[in-house]
Amino acid sequence: MKRRNFIKSSALASTALWVPSFLKGHSTDTLLKTRSGKILIVIQLGGGNDGLNTIVPYRNDLYYKYRPSLGIKQKEVLKVSEQLGFNPEMQALQSLYDQGLLGVINNVGYPNPDRSHFRSMDIWHTASDSTEYLSTGWLGRYLDSDCKGCITPYHALEVDDSLSLAMKGIYNSGFAMGDAKRLRKATDNRFLKAIAQQEHDHDHENIEYLYKTMIDTQHSAEYLYQQSKVYQSKVKYPNTPFGKDLKQISELITADTDTKVYYTSLTGFDTHANQKGKQGRLLKQYAEGMKALVEDLKRNNLLNDTLIMTFSEFGRRVKQNGSGGTDHGTANNLFLIGGNLRKAGFFNNGPDLQKLDKGDLIYQVDFRNIYATILENWLEADAPAVLGKNFTKLNIL
Amino acid sequence: MSKIKHLYWRAGFGLSPQEWEERKNWSIAKAVDQLFREAKAAGPLQALNVSSLTKKPTKEQKKMERKYVGRQNTACLVRMANPNESAFMERMSLFWHGHFACSSKLSKLAFNQINTIRKHALGNFRDLVLAVAKDPSMIRYLNNQQNKKNKPNENFARELMELFTIGRGHYTEQDIKEAARAFTGWSSNLSGTFIFRRRQHDFGTKTFMGRTGKFDGDEIIDIILEQRETAQFICTKVYRYFVNEIVDTRIVDQLATQFYQSDYNIEALMRSIFTSDWFYDKKNIGTKIKSPVDLVAGISRSLNIRYDNEQALIFIQKALGQILFNPPNVAGWIGGKAWIDNATMMLRLNLVNYLLYASDVDFRTKSNLKASARNKAMRKLEARVNLAPLQQILSTNNQERTIEELSDFLLQRDPAVDKKLIQQYAQSGTGQDFIKMAIARITSLPEYQLC
Numbered sequence: 001m002k003r004r005n006f007i008k009s010s011a012l013a014s015t016a017l018w019v020p021s022f023l024k025g026h027s028t029d030t031l032l033k034t035r036s037g038k039i040l041i042v043i044q045l046g047g048g049n050d051g052l053n054t055i056v057p058y059r060n061d062l063y064y065k066y067r068p069s070l071g072i073k074q075k076e077v078l079k080v081s082e083q084l085g086f087n088p089e090m091q092a093l094q095s096l097y098d099q100g101l102l103g104v105i106n107n108v109g110y111p112n113p114d115r116s117h118f119r120s121m122d123i124w125h126t127a128s129d130s131t132e133y134l135s136t137g138w139l140g141r142y143l144d145s146d147c148k149g150c151i152t153p154y155h156a157l158e159v160d161d162s163l164s165l166a167m168k169g170i171y172n173s174g175f176a177m178g179d180a181k182r183l184r185k186a187t188d189n190r191f192l193k194a195i196a197q198q199e200h201d202h203d204h205e206n207i208e209y210l211y212k213t214m215i216d217t218q219h220s221a222e223y224l225y226q227q228s229k230v231y232q233s234k235v236k237y238p239n240t241p242f243g244k245d246l247k248q249i250s251e252l253i254t255a256d257t258d259t260k261v262y263y264t265s266l267t268g269f270d271t272h273a274n275q276k277g278k279q280g281r282l283l284k285q286y287a288e289g290m291k292a293l294v295e296d297l298k299r300n301n302l303l304n305d306t307l308i309m310t311f312s313e314f315g316r317r318v319k320q321n322g323s324g325g326t327d328h329g330t331a332n333n334l335f336l337i338g339g340n341l342r343k344a345g346f347f348n349n350g351p352d353l354q355k356l357d358k359g360d361l362i363y364q365v366d367f368r369n370i371y372a373t374i375l376e377n378w379l380e381a382d383a384p385a386v387l388g389k390n391f392t393k394l395n396i397l
Numbered sequence: 398m399s400k401i402k403h404l405y406w407r408a409g410f411g412l413s414p415q416e417w418e419e420r421k422n423w424s425i426a427k428a429v430d431q432l433f434r435e436a437k438a439a440g441p442l443q444a445l446n447v448s449s450l451t452k453k454p455t456k457e458q459k460k461m462e463r464k465y466v467g468r469q470n471t472a473c474l475v476r477m478a479n480p481n482e483s484a485f486m487e488r489m490s491l492f493w494h495g496h497f498a499c500s501s502k503l504s505k506l507a508f509n510q511i512n513t514i515r516k517h518a519l520g521n522f523r524d525l526v527l528a529v530a531k532d533p534s535m536i537r538y539l540n541n542q543q544n545k546k547n548k549p550n551e552n553f554a555r556e557l558m559e560l561f562t563i564g565r566g567h568y569t570e571q572d573i574k575e576a577a578r579a580f581t582g583w584s585s586n587l588s589g590t591f592i593f594r595r596r597q598h599d600f601g602t603k604t605f606m607g608r609t610g611k612f613d614g615d616e617i618i619d620i621i622l623e624q625r626e627t628a629q630f631i632c633t634k635v636y637r638y639f640v641n642e643i644v645d646t647r648i649v650d651q652l653a654t655q656f657y658q659s660d661y662n663i664e665a666l667m668r669s670i671f672t673s674d675w676f677y678d679k680k681n682i683g684t685k686i687k688s689p690v691d692l693v694a695g696i697s698r699s700l701n702i703r704y705d706n707e708q709a710l711i712f713i714q715k716a717l718g719q720i721l722f723n724p725p726n727v728a729g730w731i732g733g734k735a736w737i738d739n740a741t742m743m744l745r746l747n748l749v750n751y752l753l754y755a756s757d758v759d760f761r762t763k764s765n766l767k768a769s770a771r772n773k774a775m776r777k778l779e780a781r782v783n784l785a786p787l788q789q790i791l792s793t794n795n796q797e798r799t800i801e802e803l804s805d806f807l808l809q810r811d812p813a814v815d816k817k818l819i820q821q822y823a824q825s826g827t828g829q830d831f832i833k834m835a836i837a838r839i840t841s842l843p844e845y846q847l848c
Contacts, residue, residue: 133728161761163738176740191822200813210843217739
């Protein structure tokens with residue numbers, strides 16, 4: 001309970017206006033300016049995106065040998081290097097690459113990979129080893145650590161009705177908001193507002209915690225709703241729930257919302273059958289979403305302060321299966337987007353298809369090296385404290 | 398606050414209005430006896446729909462299996478709420494289900510596992526561990542099917558020690574390797590029964606926890622239970638679940654000594670907790686955050702709720718973060734404050750409102766796999782609420798008094814806010830409407846989330 005002090009009944013009782021605990025000692029004026037520069041957006045591609053058909057090793061004969069019908073033909077690949085090119089549906093992402101706004105890290109994974117969606121997603125969320133089970137997420141622990149300016153409940157915001165494990169800490173958690181209007185409606189309860197304004201005296205930490213969560217949520221819902229109306233983006237986003245989420249994030253950032261980490265996801269990448277069309281549509285949606293978001297941020301001069309990280313719980317088996325799809329695999333590529341990358345383009349070589357582990361790619365970069373880099377170089381946090389171990393930082397930010 | 402109600406919340410899922418009326422003046426001794434009598438008479442569950450297993454299930458079959466496991470799930474919640482079932486047996490089953498956390502995708506295995514747990518829930522812990530080690534659902538969940546001589550899989554052996562019995566720090570990595578060898582060949586067949594595959598079993602000599610012999614799985618479990626630390630580990634977990642998250646080491650030491658000396662008699666352990674004075678200390682009453690299952694079962698029991706569409710029960714579990722037969726991982730549900738974030742909190746506070754007034758829920762649960770970014774919102778929780786039994790136990794028409802009596806029945810601690818406020822916000826209704834509205838207000842107090 002370091003930063004977010006518990007409700008002091010006197011503070012509530014003595015003020016006519018209803019002011020939650022975390023505003024104590026902050027005038028509204030300073031509160032609106034406490035967001036310290038940099039913003040992180042995490043995008044989760046759920047279901048296990050097939051990295052080999054996302055960033056295609058179009059010069060590699062083995063790729064075509066393993067994927068006789070699923071492989072993307074050389075002439076269709078959007079070639080950007082001697083070896084690698086984008087899936088043809090990702091023109092929008094290629095344009096970011098061309099502008100030096102995209103970094104691609106290949107072969108990202110972890111030791112002893114788990115091929116279950118749920119388990120592997122948990123490993124990515126908690127940043128655990130594959131043999132350990134943690135109940136807190138890496139961003140949740142970031143909130144629990146002495147993170148700079150972490151005083152609001154919405155310091156880390158997930159654009160969803162419920163909260164991912166990645167965002168859960170012990171003392172602090174992120175904030176879930178699928179939609180500002182709907183959240184406001186869910187919290188719009190006269191009685192609950194009335195009890196929030198009452199004087200309370202709590203003799204147990206659990207009841208204190210419940211009251212605090214309720215009051216924080218009421219206030220945050222109102223604040224975020226007001227923030228969501230400040231700026232209406234003119235940029236065209238994909239007309240999908242994912243596109244809407246990105247637009248909401250961009251509008252909140254532009255409104256100078258006091259949120260430092262945003263989290264959202266795009267799902268449907270579990271392509272065991274008829275992969276080509278399905279994955280193509282999703283990648284197109286993702287790429288166009290990223291392009292729109294970047295354009296929006298650029299217009300508002302915020303691109304240099306924003307970093308977007310995109311990951312998936314695993315990549316897929318190198319060899320295509322019998323149904324025109326791929327099964328669960330291991331290492332994958334990870335994208336970083338922003339105006340302030342130290343190394344744009346490809347961070348490392350594409351996968352080595354000659355050296356596989358039972359038909360799966362062997363990881364070269366532990367995803368926790370990337371987390372460590374983001375935590376220290378972007379969020380100014382103590383990475384070893386958050387991750388529980390020392391992971392070498394990468395020269396990417 | 399009432400000791401009886403505390404007992405019934407921790408050993409069960411609260412009381413129905415009739416039970417409250419009948420038992421509120423019972424002595425603890427009488428109530429405890431009754432709880433154990435009911436639990437021992439509970440017996441095995443009758444099979445719902447379960448399908449037989451096939452080697453390569455089709456998509457259709459998998460879908461049916463999901464549906465059948467879902468029915469096992471909702472049947473559990475219905476039993477927890479039903480005053481004619483043993484709530485104590487349900488509570489013990491839920492505890493052991495969380496302890497031996499296991500996710501079952503096959504309805505027959507889920508069903509068999511819950512019956513295995515019920516059989517030993519108040520028996521001997523050794524029998525329970527052994528039965529779980531031979532339980533096909535667990536064998537599959539922790540990869541013991543793949544645990545073969547010359548190719549051991551350590552998953553079960555590791556969790557057996559780390560999570561199920563003795564806890565970290567009391568065994569070595571080498572112990573895990575040796576234990577894994579002892580469990581080779583413990584497998585299950587397509588009819589969902591345990592089989593010992595002799596040809597896959599390693600009959601060789603193992604050295605485990607300082608002892609050497611041609612141990613098999615039974616003997617490994619015996620050796621683990623010979624360590625006093627196992628009794629300590631289990632009693633700590635029991636205390637944290639049934640009594641208080643903050644452990645009183647002096648009491649837990651006493652319990653562990655007794656548990657160890659009784660040769661792991663679970664019934665004796667639970668009896669001494671519920672009949673002790675410290676169990677009813679103020680610090681232990683109304684301080685535990687209800688799990689989603691506690692919350693839902695408790696609401697159904699106290700307000701007489703029947704779900705027309707039992708999918709609603711699955712939806713609530715999903716939205717609040719606890720799905721029976723589907724724990725997050727083998728470590729089970731963490732519990733406590735981990736249940737609470739801003740999203741689950743608002744849903745919890747509004748839940749009874751949604752049920753009483755059939756109002757719009759508008760909450761989308763997560764789907765990490767499906768192509769639609771979010772599941773469809775469950776707009777209505779189709780449920781029938783019968784408040785007549787609760788109305789019958791109210792003694793007066795006086796509104797202030799009614800609020801007192803309802804709070805007394807529904808809450809496990811005095812509200813931090815003035816009760817006059819509840820009355821004020823329920824006053825727009827008269828008669829039955831007032832009662833309904835008062836219930837909605839009281840159950841939306843943060844205090845209602847505690848038991």
